[in-house]
Amino acid sequence: MEVMEPESVQNNEEISKKKVGKTVLDNFSKLGHQQENVRLKSASNLLRYISDSYDKEKNIDEYKYALKRLIRGVGASSVHSKTGYYCALVALLNLNVDTNVEDILILISTELHKSGKNSDSENANICTGQILCCGALIKSNIWKQCNKESQKKILELLINASKERSYLTLVGFSYIVELLDQVSQKQFEKIILPSIQTEIAKPWNVQTLDSIYLIIHLRKKFPTIFNKPFFKEHFGSLELFCLESLTNLSNVLMTVPRVTYIKHPIYNCVIKEISAKLLKPFFEALDNHLKAPNRNRLFIFIKIVTNTFLNLDDKNEEYLMELPHIFSNNFISQMLGYFRILNKKQKDKEYFDNVRQLFDVMVAAMQTEKLNSDIKLRIMEKFLFDAGTFIFEKVTKSKVIQQIISTLDPEGVKNLATVYRNVIDGSERINSENDSEKWINNDRLYCVHLLIKLLNLPCVKEDNQWKVDQLHFLVELAFLKEKSASVGRELAESIKTAFYGALDLKLSKLEDLQYILSQLVHRVNSKISSDNLNNIFRTPVEAETYVLWEKTLNIVDKIEKKKKRSKVSSVYLTLFLHMSLQLFNDVKLATDSLNELFLCYDKVKNKKDNLDVTVVPSQSTEGELNWIEVVTDLFLNLLSHNSHLLRTIIKCVFPHLCPYMTTTTINQILSVLDPQNENPLSKGNESSDESEDEDETEADEDDDDNAASDSGEESNEESDPEETVNDKLRMALHQALSKDTGSDDESVDLDQMSDTEAEKLDKALADVFRQFRPNRGNRKKQSKDQELLTHFRVRVLDLVEIYLDSTPSMHLALEIMLPLLQSFEFSIRDQHQRPMNDRLKGILKKLLALKKFSDLEGVTGVVLVDLLKSLLDKGSKNALIMQDMEQQLADCCIFVVKCSDILRNQEGVDKKTKKLKSDILEVLSGEILQFFTKRDCLTPYVLFKQLLQTTWEGNVGLAVILLDFLFDDEIRQFKKNQVAELLSIFYSNHRLLSQNMDSIQSKMSETHEEFAEKIINFFRTLCEQPENKTIKERFICLLFNCLISIKNSPLKIELNWPEIAETIREYRSYKSFSTDAKTAFNKLCRTLGVSNIVKMKNNVTKLAKIIEADDEGEKNAVKENGETKKKKRHNKEKLKLKKETKQLRLASLGVELNGAFNHENMDVENEEDNVDIPQESITEIHEENGGDTQQEPSPRPKDKKKRMSLASIPNGHNNLGDLNKKRRHSEGESLIKKRRKSII
The missing domain is CATH 1.20.1050 (Glutathione S-transferase Yfyf (Class Pi); Chain A, domain 2)
Incomplete structure (x- = not known):
């Protein structure tokens, strides 16, 4: 007996099936989604459903329905839809479903058929869909399963659809190329060849990129069919790629219907087929198409060159040697021409990207071992010589030449140097076809700088002799008359400047520098004598200079003959060699410097022990300077010249003299940084005649300073050291406010002032704040002398930094700290000292981070206590300055505390030193007492925060004081907050x-x-x-x-x-x-x-x-009522009322915009609402809001904001009508009336 299912169960199953079907249908629509992952997921779900349905029920109807939808979908107009439906179609055809090819072809003809009623774009999409359907059949197993007739139909449909549009031919031929791997030669001759015969068997003048692309693959797959007779019959040559066919081939490659064809795969296929013998003529044929500027053709050429470098893996040496020929003259000229045009007028991102890709690929290929230095050098010559330029990198905004040079081996660098030298001396020709054309001086000078860059390459780092040869070459051109015929005077002067810059060599050892300089000096000395001074040099050399030259060389020879050289001797040797070469550049500087060096060296030589001991005694004969002091003074003199070479020399030799530094020499250096020293550059640099002119100049400057002083722009802080700036400011404000009152006790009521009185008060206050405003008067442009002084001080800071890196003594480190802090304060006051400010920050940080010292000699507890007191006394200076340097001041104080710990914990200290902690604690205790009890104490709070974080034992004493302060009634409340925070830190x-x-x-x-x-x-x-x-x-x-x-x-x-x-x-x-x-x-x-x-x-x-x-x-x-809920409306009315009241008050006071406080362009709505409101208004609002005035204002609405600046508020009561008129326009007259009622 058959059991009948209930009707409800059947209905549920039908509903379930309908839901599943709806879900499957949704997958079809998602196949055209923009996101790839959505398309893939939808295709996966669709295929899974169809596969499961067919495996379980053998139901082919859903398969046919899906096949029909997918075939129709590949003809869609959207690229995303074509992609999604095509992927799903290929996967569907690969399912193990019994399918008749004829049925699929019928579906294609019914779903994708052209019509005269369709638009051109619709018919084009239909043709695209037909090609994709044929391609799906080829990619799936169906092609192999169908008979020959069906295969011919598929090919016929594919080729016919490809002919409909020129841009579809490549798509159709790509599937034929893919089909070649699936058929034998016999199948090809019977099925495929008859269908494509008419497309490939045609002369050169009707060939296209697509047909050549197909022929290349056919020739590779079936060489017996596409042989010499075939090409002779149809192309007129025995081979597709031969000398006879290159012209025709280049015509096809360089002729494109649209710019998108530049991405055609043929350009990669062709370059793979070009042999080494054909590489040069092939690119010459392509180059003929670049005689006239053409953007598309230039892009094609760049594409082919890029592909050439991308396909070097399987190339032999013969092929690689031909690579320089691919950079033809027309190509380089046109490429540089486009860069020059685009740099001036417009930007072409696509062009820049293509050229950058070419350069990147080329440099990457040169970093391999396949390309030798000879090939790289020849390629660089293409860029640098005709039709290139020595400023190739500048024009192309790239570093391709430098990148290629970095890949050269030592032999390649030397060969390149020879090329540069030939250009510099004029022996290298610009153009092999025109011998009369000569290099201009700018190109030759640029070549000098390129040659100098080679000296610092890592691959020639150890070849000092080669560096000597190159530098000597420059010496001959710059100084000697031997090369005068090829180098003019103007160029010689430029080469001379470049030569002294070249002496700034990046060498790891001082001995290498000494060797190079010594060889140069001796080579020059071998060519000069007292008889030919006026004949051999371009600029005649005085006899006195030559005497000094000989004397210097005698000392150099004596030092070099020593088997063992001390550090001091090495320093002197380096300085003698450098200064001897400076005799031909700056005679006065070199003469003065050498004379000082002679004196210093004689002192050291007479005391032989000084050459070997670690520290030279600071004592010297009465009235006689120590040699290290003279050398330091010489260094300062050299640094006063704006010469990078001299700065480098000193940075090179100064570390060797750091162990010999004394307090006097350190003070010599620090005196330059002293702000009180207005012009250290003028000391000892001028003669007596020049000093008179300087006195006149200084007198004029004094007059200017007096005039500036009379104008009130400079503060008189230094007139009375006992009186602080804050006290003077307070007194000035007191006098300004008390002028209109009878006594000091009488207060100033701004509301009761008249307009005239308010204007007078504004003016008086403006004068006070203008006088005490920091950096006032420094907004002028910095004079040239002041700028030179600033940069000189920055260079002197190099010496300080080098000394701090040499593990200094504690005494000298402390000696350095205060002057640096003083200079830092000066750099804050003057906005023109920004370069020095940044350097001082870094050096102070390095100084205060010192943990080890060479010795502790000269440091006592008294010294540290006094130093700490002097640092803390800075807290009485200008408050604004202290805000900017509070971190540095705090770090300095903590550094002194750490030094006291080091001094106290050393072995063998006396009892007085052991009590140093108590002395330091006494000073800090007094300071912390002032900080929490006195209002005008400017000691930085960060000092106590950082100090309590250290392991100094005196922090215990400070904590005891803080615990007493926490509940002391005399301490103000906000100070107690700081006490609690400090205790938490402790x-x-x-x-x-x-x-x-x-x-x-x-x-x-x-x-x-x-x-x-x-x-x-x-x-x-x-x-x-x-x-x-x-x-x-x-x-x-x-x-x-x-x-x-x-x-x-x-x-x-x-x-x-x-x-x-x-x-x-x-x-x-x-x-x-x-x-x-x-x-x-x-x-x-x-x-x-x-x-x-x-x-x-x-x-x-x-x-x-x-x-x-x-x-x-x-x-x-004001008391808060926690039980009453405040309403946003009341809060908003209160906020607007306060703003209106402020504006009314400002208008009634007649505020001057250019007075003491610059309120120009201030946004009233963005100000803090801290203006007092009339008491009557407060009382009424307090009653409206339930007695609570502490609610935070509600968020400001994000609609249009009406802003009013103080510049738009008129002065005086007479203009209130205009003000109210503006308000009515911005806020509405009704709202103004409502507010006025609430105020009344």
């Missing part, structure tokens, strides 16, 4: 506390007990007075964090923690905390091991969040 310094645990516990036990009592009493008082608003939430948070740090410290401090916890929890029951306060409270409860859940009292209040308005703190904070 107790978090586990490294310090762990090292001295027992001593710290004994010293602070009594203080901790007092602290526990104070904190318990503090919270009990707050519980008794829950309405107290003097304690701010910020302080409570910091206090909680401080207790957490104390509890977690390694000291294991035993306080009355249970009572403290209970008191704090009781306080919590009275207060509603914010998020930060809750976080700190919860963390503290976890640390103390108590619950953070507290039963709240009935009269819960919020902690005050108002920030103090002045130093005394805000005593009368």
Whole structure:
């Protein structure tokens, strides 16, 4: 008996099938999605469904339906749709489903058929779909399974569809190329060849890129069919690629219907078929098409050259040797021409990208071992010589020449140097076809610089003799008359300058530099004598100069003959060699420098021990300078010249003299950095005649300074050292404000001032602030002399930095610190000293990071204490300056503290030095007392923060003081916040506390007990007075964090923690905390091991969040009502009312925009609303909002904002009508009337 299923079950299955079918249909629409992963997923889901359906039910209807949809889809207009449907179609045809090819061809003819009613684009898409369907049949197994007739039909459909559009031919031929691997030669001759015979068997003049592309693959696959007779019959030559066919081939390759054909695969196929013998004539044939500028043809040429370098793996040496010929003259000329045009007028990103790709591929190929230096050199000659240019890199904005040079071996570099030398001396021709054309001086000079660059290449790093040869070549051209015929005077002077720049060699050893200089000097000396001085040199040399030259060489010879040379001797040898060559450049500088060197060397030579000891004694004969002082003065003199070579020389030799530096020599260097020293460049550099002119100039400058002083632009800070800038500013403001009042006690009421009085007050205040404004008067353009002085000081800082790298003594390090800090302060004041400011920051950082010193001699406890006091005294200077240098000042103080620790912990110290910690602590204790009790103390707060993070034992004493300050009534509230933060830092310094645990516990036990009592009493008082608003939430948070740090410290401090916890929890029951306060409270409860859940009292209040308005703190904070919810409308009205009131007040005061405070272009809506509102308005708003004025303003709406700057506010009461008129336009007259009623 058959059991009938219920009707409901059948209905459910039908619904389920419909849902599945709908899901499958959705996959068809997603095959045309823009994202590839969506298309692939949809195709996968569709194929899985069809495959499962066919395997289970053998239902071919869904397969046919899908096949029909996919065939129709490949004819879509969208590229994404074509791609998605084609991929799905290929995969569908590969399924193991019995399919008749004839049925598929019928589907193609019915779903993809052209019609006269269709547009051209629709018919083109149909042809594309037919080609893709044929391609899908070829890629699948169906092609192999069908009979010959079906195969012919497929090929016929494919070729006919490809003929419909020129751009479809390549697509159709690509499938035929792919089909060649699936058929035998017999099948090809019977099935494929008859179909394509008419497309390939035609003369050159009707061949296309597509047909040649197909012929290349046919020739490779079936060489017996496409043989010499075939090509002779149809192409007129025995081979497709031969000398006779290159012209026709180039015509086909260089003729493209549109620019997209540049990506045609034939350009890669052709270059693979070109042999070594045909490479040069092939590119010559291509080059003939570049005689006239043509963008597409140039792109094709670039493409072929790029492919040539990409296909060098299987090429032999004969082929590689022909590579330079691919860079033809027309190609290089046209490429450079396009760069010149595009650099001036317009940009062509596609062109730039193609050329960059060519250069990258070429350089990558040259980095391999296949290309030797000869090939690379010949390619570079193509770029640098005709039709190239020596400024090839500049024109193309690339570094291709330098990149190729970096791949050369030593022999290649030397060959390139020979080429450069031939250009410099004029023996190299520009163009082999025109011998009369000569190199211009600019090209020859540029070639000199290219030659100099070769000297510093890594591959010739050890070949010092070759470097000597190149430098001597430049010497002959620049100084001697032997080469005068080929090099003119102007070019010789330029080569001379380049030669001295070339002496700045990057050598790892000082001995290498000495060898090169010595060889140069001796080669020059071999050509000159006292008889030919006027004949051999381009510029005659004086007899006195020659005498000095001989004397220098005699000393050089003596030093070089020594078997063992000390560091000092090496320094002198280097300086003598350099200065001897400077005799032909700057005679006066070289003469003065050599005379000083002679004196120094004689002193050292007379005291033979000085050449070998590590430190030279600082004592010298009375009235006589030490040799190191003279050398230092010489270095400063050399640095005063703006010469990179001299700067490099000093940086090279100065490290060897650092062990001999004394306090005097350091002070010599630091005196240059002294801001009080207005012109150190003028000392000793002028003769007596010149000094008179200088006196006149200085007198004129003094007059200018006096005039500037009279104008009030310069502050008189230095007139009274005892009086600080802040005091003077305060007194000036006091005088300005008290002019219109009868006594000092009478206050100034701005609301009751008339317009005239307000203008006078504005002017007076403007004069005061203009006088004390920092950097006033420095906005002028820096004079040339001042600029030279700034750069001279920057160069002198090199000496300081080098000395700090040489492990200096502590005494000299401390000697350097204060002048550097003083210079840093000077660089902040003057905006033109920005280069020096940046250098000083780095050098100060390096100095203050020193941990090791060569010795501690000369450093005592008194010195360190006095130095610390002098540093802290800087806190009484200008407040604005201190803000900019507070970090450096704090680091210097901490450096002194660290030095005191090093001095105190050394072996064998006396009792006085052991008490150094107490002396330092006394100074810092006094400073921390001033910081927290005096308002005008400018000591940087960051000093105490960083100091408490160090392991200095004196921090314990500071912590004791801070614990007393925490609940001191005389300490202002915001200062107590800083005290709590500092204590948290101290107790978090586990490294310090762990090292001295027992001593710290004994010293602070009594203080901790007092602290526990104070904190318990503090919270009990707050519980008794829950309405107290003097304690701010910020302080409570910091206090909680401080207790957490104390509890977690390694000291294991035993306080009355249970009572403290209970008191704090009781306080919590009275207060509603914010998020930060809750976080700190919860963390503290976890640390103390108590619950953070507290039963709240009935009269819960919020902690005050108002920030103090002045130093005394805000005593009368407005009460908050936590039970009343504030409305955004009231809040918005309040905010707008405050802004309107501010604008009215500013208008009534008659604010001058160019007065003491520059409010120009200030945005009123973006200002903080801190202007007082009339008391009547506050009272009314307070009543409207339920007595609460502390709600944060609601977010500003993001619609159109009406902004008003102070520049648009008229001065005086008479213009209020205009102001109100503007408001009515911006905000609406009705809203203004409503506000006025609320104010009244």
